[in-house]
Amino acid sequence: MPTxxxxxxxxxxxxxxxxxxxxxxxxxxxxxxxxxxxxKEVYEALLSDKDAIIAQKxxxxxxxxxxxxYLERQLYGKKAEKFIKPDAQxxxxxxxxxxxxxxxxxxxxxxxxxxxxxREAIIARKKAGKQHPARKSLPExxxxxxxxxxxxxxxxxxxxxxxxxxxxxxxxxxxxxFYIRRIVRHTAKRKGTNEFKTxxxxxxPIAKSYASASLLADMMIxxxxxxxxxxxQLEQFKRVGVHLPASTVNDWFxxxxxxxxxxxxxxxxxxxxTDYIQSDETTIPVMNDERHKTV
Numbered sequence: 001m002p003t004x005x006x007x008x009x010x011x012x013x014x015x016x017x018x019x020x021x022x023x024x025x026x027x028x029x030x031x032x033x034x035x036x037x038x039x040k041e042v043y044e045a046l047l048s049d050k051d052a053i054i055a056q057k058x059x060x061x062x063x064x065x066x067x068x069x070y071l072e073r074q075l076y077g078k079k080a081e082k083f084i085k086p087d088a089q090x091x092x093x094x095x096x097x098x099x100x101x102x103x104x105x106x107x108x109x110x111x112x113x114x115x116x117x118x119r120e121a122i123i124a125r126k127k128a129g130k131q132h133p134a135r136k137s138l139p140e141x142x143x144x145x146x147x148x149x150x151x152x153x154x155x156x157x158x159x160x161x162x163x164x165x166x167x168x169x170x171x172x173x174x175x176x177x178f179y180i181r182r183i184v185r186h187t188a189k190r191k192g193t194n195e196f197k198t199x200x201x202x203x204x205p206i207a208k209s210y211a212s213a214s215l216l217a218d219m220m221i222x223x224x225x226x227x228x229x230x231x232x233q234l235e236q237f238k239r240v241g242v243h244l245p246a247s248t249v250n251d252w253f254x255x256x257x258x259x260x261x262x263x264x265x266x267x268x269x270x271x272x273x274t275d276y277i278q279s280d281e282t283t284i285p286v287m288n289d290e291r292h293k294t295v
Contacts, residue, residue, distance in 0.1 A: 009064050016057045023050045138169050145172070176240050181212070206255045216256055219249070 026047055151159070185199035205213045222228040228236075230249050237244060271277060 006068070009061060009068070012057055012061050012064075016054060016061065019050055019054050019057070023047060023054070026050075138171055176236055178237075178240060178242050205259060206252060209252070209255075211252050216252060219252070220256060 026043055183202065185201065187196060187198040189196050205211070205216055219230070219233055222233050223230060230253070231246065234244055234246060234249065
């Protein structure tokens with residue numbers, strides 16, 4: 001809703017526009033039509049009056065616009081710029097001259113001590129945080145590869161090792177490591193009979209596929225936990241010499257989704273047992289262009 005000041009400014013601007021039009025019309029009449037000297041003087045006087053009125057209204061419009069801008073800054077500007085003058089009619093509670101009761105004085109003193117102690121604790125914590133933190137020890141469950149380094153030119157026949165050692169632990173990392181498990185099934189014949197038996201083939205997650213459960217699980221975790229798309233995982237595999245077709249990986253993904261159906265239905269049952277369901281309505285961009293492989 002426009003305010004009264006805005007309506008006033010709009011009305012003044014409309015009147016100013018009408019005066020401009022009337023002024024232009026009169027000037028055109030003076031310049032195009034032959035007028036008598038008396039009429040010409042009358043028109044010139046009218047034009048002069050209108051020019052004065054227009055100048056006065058323009059000055060008033062500018063003044064009102066400045067006042068409106070100032071008020072908007074005071075009411076809707078930043079807190080540092082916002083200032084509302086207190087109303088002289090507002091009543092204030094004056095506690096001057098009142099003495100505190102003993103219980104109130106004791107409570108105020110305890111509150112002041114507690115506040116002081118809190119401030120000192122914050123300052124001490126900040127000072128402690130600025131100190132160099134102690135190095136965290138490496139996890140004990142990691143495999144240790146021990147490398148012994150002897151002094152240069154050391155010979156057991158000439159040198160004697162002293163008790164005590166200087167030990168330094170360094171966290172190492174190897175790139176993605178693949179290996180092939182070759183399953184060899186043997187066939188045997190029972191002696192004295194025609195009974196033959198062949199070693200059973202272990203159950204595979206995907207029939208007639210060379211993808212192991214560990215590989216499929218690692219790829220699914222990479223996609224849905226670490227947010228690494230399949231095409232980026234394939235690029236990582238290529239760097240260690242493993243080249244997998246993208247179409248094959250997509251087929252693996254479909255088969256893994258089928259294997260997870262029981263988990264999906266169980267989750268659905270648990271969700272439907274709740275009193276209400278919340279959902280995340282964040283949109284997911286899907287690229288249909290084959291040149292983009294983000295999704």
